[in-house]
Amino acid sequence: MTAITHMGKLLRGRKGAQLAILLSAPLGWLVVAYLGSLGVMLFNGLWRFDLGTQVVIKELGLSNFERLWNEEVYRTITIRTLGMAALVTFTCAVLAFPIAFTMAKLATPRARRYLLVAVLLPLWASYVVKVYAWRTILAQEGILNWFLSPLGVDGPGTGGTRLMGIWLTLTYLWLPYMILPVYAGLERIPDSLIDASSDLGASPLTTFRKVILPLAFPAVVAGSIFTFSLTLGDYITPTLVSSSQFIGNVIYAQLGVAGNLPFAAAFAAVPMVIMVVYLLIARRLGAFESL
Numbered sequence: 001m002t003a004i005t006h007m008g009k010l011l012r013g014r015k016g017a018q019l020a021i022l023l024s025a026p027l028g029w030l031v032v033a034y035l036g037s038l039g040v041m042l043f044n045g046l047w048r049f050d051l052g053t054q055v056v057i058k059e060l061g062l063s064n065f066e067r068l069w070n071e072e073v074y075r076t077i078t079i080r081t082l083g084m085a086a087l088v089t090f091t092c093a094v095l096a097f098p099i100a101f102t103m104a105k106l107a108t109p110r111a112r113r114y115l116l117v118a119v120l121l122p123l124w125a126s127y128v129v130k131v132y133a134w135r136t137i138l139a140q141e142g143i144l145n146w147f148l149s150p151l152g153v154d155g156p157g158t159g160g161t162r163l164m165g166i167w168l169t170l171t172y173l174w175l176p177y178m179i180l181p182v183y184a185g186l187e188r189i190p191d192s193l194i195d196a197s198s199d200l201g202a203s204p205l206t207t208f209r210k211v212i213l214p215l216a217f218p219a220v221v222a223g224s225i226f227t228f229s230l231t232l233g234d235y236i237t238p239t240l241v242s243s244s245q246f247i248g249n250v251i252y253a254q255l256g257v258a259g260n261l262p263f264a265a266a267f268a269a270v271p272m273v274i275m276v277v278y279l280l281i282a283r284r285l286g287a288f289e290s291l
Contacts, residue, residue, distance in 0.1 A: 100182040138168070
């Protein structure tokens, strides 16, 4: 009897043991490679960087976190990043809902397939290429200003500290990640519920407010996990489209130019804590069941 045959007999009928063995390798990799690296990064945040000698001093302390808390510039950057993440998430939700509703409830099966391809098609292109495309669109000599100039309106432009270009670019980039969960959530709503609401005399607005939106809200929250977290950690779009500082830009600059690994690690803990809180709230709202 081979060892494999003997092991198979031992595990026969023991579904818990089978599942544990099946998941041991990926879970081990997750703990070691992912959670382990995050733990090392957070530990680095407890060290300090000597600006005079440009050397990392491996002495434990909270000086980096105190600097983040006490210096107004970092509080402003954090609030700006949070505000942009919330604004992009809200905009994506407003734009995604009618698109997803059309796909789930109004389009024919053939049209639904075409719409799905249209939603997924931008994801096939490179992220950097799409950002550069929007940079060209938003530029002073770009197509947006070409359309707006006869109306006497100036476009958002690129560079400077204006945030509208970042908002438009990030909304375009992350919109598919909101459309797909909302579409899946709307597709699970039985048509009979919508028809029953109409038969009982409810207006379309009342049906949307009291039937469709409550049932689809967990899917919206599920989509917001993607749009919020992706905006929170993005640093390429703010760098290419504007000169405004976001959390990602500061972390990148501290790692690349300044070489201040401890401070970069400490600042990286801020979006991590924010996302842990966000995920706990999303879980309470039933978002995980809609993923």
